[in-house]
Amino acid sequence: GELQPGDPLIERDLAEKLAVSRTPVREAIQRLKTMGLAVQVSRKMVIVAKPTxxxxxxxxxxxxxxxxxxxxxxxxxxxxxxxxxxxxxxxxxxxxxxxxxxxxxxxxxxxxxxxxxxxxxxxxxxxxxxxxxxxxxxxxxxxxxxxxxxxxxxxxxxxxxxxxxxxxxxxxxxxxxxxxxxxxxxxxxxxxxxxxx
Missing domain, CATH: 1.20.120.530 (GntR ligand-binding domain-like)
Incomplete structure (x- = not known):
């Protein structure tokens, strides 16, 4: 619940916040996209999805x-x-x-x-x-x-x-x-x- 729909998911920032490498963050973001919880809006930008x-x-x-x-x-x-x-x-x-x-x-x-x-x-x-x-x-x-x-x-x-x-x-x-x-x-x-x- 910390991130709201529309908030960006920035690999570097999330990795720092969670004190992990970028690889598991990248994998987690990919899984979120697969589940429909995140959306790729441009080549470099992924945001938290807002389901209808x-x-x-x-x-x-x-x-x-x-x-x-x-x-x-x-x-x-x-x-x-x-x-x-x-x-x-x-x-x-x-x-x-x-x-x-x-x-x-x-x-x-x-x-x-x-x-x-x-x-x-x-x-x-x-x-x-x-x-x-x-x-x-x-x-x-x-x-x-x-x-x-x-x-x-x-x-x-x-x-x-x-x-x-x-x-x-x-x-x-x-x-x-x-x-x-x-x-x-x-x-x-x-x-x-x-x-x-």
Whole structure:
């Protein structure tokens, strides 16, 4: 979140700031371009991309299907450690909602989904979902701004967790897909409220 859409990505400056050589920075910028998070605007200039609302919505659509698959697989493959970790995160998220700590809530939310993806046991699925999440990470807070969405999302996380604990693949997939679909709907409603789409 430090760099905003339109900010330049200057290899030399980033390498100095991160105290690394320019080679890994160059590779990272190339990966960002591949993911659509950076755009080459001239031969020497790369900037932080600003996805359109349509691109964000399309990403939600793909994420809904893949997240459902991850939850379904996690219902079979999650370890007791995974379940305890997810349970603790769900409780901490509720506490954040109660005290309006949105920064911590967003961090915990990301950790919940990352662990869910990992618990699927499918490394390719994990990587695809992490890339999709990273593509719209900066926009997920928009949906949380919609009244009641934080509490609704918290309940959805609990339903996903219940399905994982009971090893119900169908319910886990159903609730994971609902969660992403409702997040997308909240994002759209919030943009419409602000007349951005």
């Amino acid at each position: 609302s349509e691109e964000v919505i399309n990403t939600f659509d793909v994420r809904e299907v893949l997240e459902g698959l991850a939850a379904s697989r996690a219902a079979t493959n999650a370890t007791s450690e995974d379940l305890i970790y997810l349970e603790n995160l769900a409780e901490e998220m509720e506490q954040c909602i109660a005290i309006n700590d949105d920064d911590k809530l967003e961090e915990l939310h990301m950790l919940f989904h990352e662990r869910l993806y990992r618990a699927s046991g499918n490394k390719k699925l994990y990587q695809l979902l992490m890339d999709l999440r990273d593509c719209i990470k900066a926009y997920t807070h928009i949906g949380y701004a919609f009244p009641g969405r934080k509490s609704e999302a918290s309940q959805e996380h609990k339903r996903i967790l219940e399905a994982l604990i009971s090893k119900n693949s169908r319910k886990a997939e159903e609730w994971a897909r609902k969660h992403i679909k409702r997040s997308k709907e909240a994002y759209i409603r919030e943009l419409q409220k602000d007349s951005q789409i």
